[in-house]
Amino acid sequence: EPTNHLDLRAVLWLEEYLQRWKKTLVVVSHDRDFLNTVTTDIIHLHDNKLHAYKGNFAQFEEMYDQRRREVNKAFEKYEKQLKAAKSSGKNAKQNADKVRDNAAKAQAKKNRGPADDAGSSTLGANQPQKWSDYTVEFHFPEPSELAPPLIQIIDVDFKYPGRDDFGLKDVNIGVDMGSRIAIVGPNGAGKTTFMNLLSGDLVPTAGESRRSHKLRIGRYAQHFVDALSFDENPVEYLMSKFPEAGLKPEGMRAKLGKFGLAGQHHLTPICKLSGGQKARVVFTAISLMQPHILLLDEPTNHLDMQSIDALCDAVEEFPGGVIVISHDAQLLSRLCMDEERSQVLVVEDGKIRQYNGDFEDYRNELIKEITAELDED
Template sequence: AAAAAPARARARRCAPRCQAKKKKKSQVSEGAAYDQETRKTILSFGRVSKTASNGTPIIKDVSLSMYLGAKIGVLGVNGAGKSTLLRIMAGEDDAYEGDYFVDNNIKIGYLPQEPELNDGDTVLSNIEPAVKEIKQMLEDFEKVGLQMGDPDADMDALMSRMDDLQSKIDACNGWEVDNQLERAMDALRCPPPDAKVENLSGGERRRVAICRLLLSNPDVLLLDEPTNHLDLDALEWLEGYLKEQKMPMVIVSHDREFLDQLCTKVVETERGVATTFGGNYTRYVEQKAQQVAEQRLAFDRQQKAIAEKRSLIQRLQGGAQAGRATQAQKELDRMLNEDRVEKPFEARKIPFFFPEKDYRGTELRSGVEVVTAQGVAHAYGSRTLFQDVDLRVERGDRVALVGPNGAGKSTLLNLLAGDIEPKEGEWRRSHKLRIGRYSQHFLDVLTMNETPVEYLMRLYPNVEGMSKVEAMRKMLGKFGLVSHNHTAPITKLSGGQKARVVFASIALSQPHILLFDEPTNHLDMQSIDALADALEEFSGGVVLVSHDARLISRVCDDAETGAQIWSVDFRDEQPGDDPECRYATVQHFKGEFEEFRERLLEEIRRENEED
């Protein structure tokens, strides 16, 4: 230990020289010369294609280059290959055709839609692997210092080793690794370090995964639906952080506002083909509309010319002007082949629906009072989630439960559904109430080795009317799952396609009330709009937990139709409170959602300024 102290002292004295080296490197990538480096290709696709086992193209001939500083948003309907694109970039899928280039020494950080965490470990144990290499270098540095105390040691070799370690530690500011870890967890409002991951909410798990990813210090970020589960506080922080970063990133997201704030380029995947548009999401929408309008005009003109050419050929054939007819036929063949203008593709809007009547045509109506809670309290072990909750949901009500991650919104839905019983108080539900339940961890209810048709037939063996297989396929089609996926194993489907299977199952249950927990997480933008339409038209009750402001504004923002905003938030600290055991309260917000959101945003910004 005595030898290690002088070694550390020598390292500190060497630090200015090594920091100067680091600064010089930084100037190339981020300093004055940064603009000169932005056209350096660090990652590229050359005609990359991937085909599903049934022969359906997932992505086709994708060519894409990524430069320093690029922030690329990837758009497309569910199943269009967005997540596949990211998995190939991350090196997690090598079953593709074409060329994929990554610059040497580039470290890629990848956040999948459902990041894997070790449920049996603590929050800290899940995050620490991100800094494992740094901690190992610090440990090795200490060992070299101790070895220098041996009079027979090879000092030249040890000094060379120490100099190498110090340079690497300086380059990543490894001397401050513990402080960096603590600051990152605090910035993302991660749960306490000793909290068990198995007890965390979806949003808290997402924060832990993002914290681990960012601490790993990647050169490129690949983010698949990074805003899923995140509350407004975490979303604001993440958006601000990513805005400040010059590292390249590829973002798959259904959050229009998030893409608008971050993206410098948009890649649209459509029927397997990737098309690049400059600018953010709003600019993409403008360019796409112009492109479709121009293509439709060109298509219509060509169709008119084709009709005229066919008419001319018909008039000229078999007469003295047969030569002109032959020439006209050549021109027609060229228009139908190499000069062909394709009809612009417009994704068919699939209207979701939840039935108003059963198979016999009888209206699905519950009692006026669907669910009532009085004096409810609940806890997990010694941790109290909320107390003194009074809540009433009537037929036709639209209730949004809003609040920070970990406050207990999902638990409240579980209580409403009867999945768990409260520790105190009483829940009352209408007689024979049928509940349509969508969990944020909906994958747990699916049987991955079954096909969607097999899954639905097992759950609903007594469907009346048409043949069972036909009934199940019809329902899956109503939620936008294309026919070739009806008989594919569920495990092969994308996240959004799996979600459609769950929605079809809910519709078949003929529910009186819908309890939806983060239903937009895996849906594309068109499907989110279709879901909002369906929830607006549903005559039963709706209780919604979502961080999708657009969905809540559509469904739960009209008090005249029974819309209510219930805030599930941590109670203000009182003298003598244990800060680790704060519980939440549930309060009715008397106002519209946009008003609630603006107040919350202002409070978050004020707190961030104070920090």
């Protein structure tokens, strides 16, 4: 996971550098764009087996879908033959066993491993199986309507006490229902500080910060995930935090399941969960808040690829406002698909400026700069 704590420019630099690097690279990553750019082969762990594919990640996805369709088609054919054999009269059992044995031998031959005639258990293991896929869906509930503006930052300056070397000046922004804002810039430039000003966690040194008094903000931040080191399990934590939801334990477990937390972890103490599992608890909590605005600070760091896809879908369909700090090009591209309501804000040198273009324009500009730098070297 080499891209997790890099800013967008650093990720793009690493992609460009690795494309020029002539030695062997082995990488584990959930960053789709990164894998598309730097890889020539994919090794996929599926059903406790490693499967090799030639090509980058986009080509792997095409071949994976084709393989899944072929396996499911073979399974459906096998099921039909087995059903017909079972209803074939007095020889039904023999006919069904024959269908199973033939299917197992054919599958073993296809897998380049001989079927073991000594025992039916090996044959059973080789019989066609339905393709098992890990899928997850994220959804944030539709919020109640609020009159604009939901958040307004007017001529704001901010400095931390005793930190004359760092601050933000002349910040102006309005956020409404439907706003789509990507916040980009180098690490340490003040992106999270800006997010904290928007959320109300920080008070401006000068200027004015206004917020609708009925506004509910769903906030995802790295330290929120790290702070979930409780002895409570996810169900207990959410039941105590959201009693107004009126959910029984089984209802809360259903919510956690929708955000991809496996059932066996619902009653595990939160302090024993992985970063990705804790992230799912935080996203479940955000959905229970029924927010008008989502503030997401590097939300993809602990998520697998399927969950990142699910988050992109959820953000796309969410009618409220969404503000994202991320190095994940896929998330930012999809956030800014609607050019009319999206904007890219660049945080740099104590200032926040709106980029004159969409996210793809900004990304391409960075790539051009990086390419020129590496060409000079």
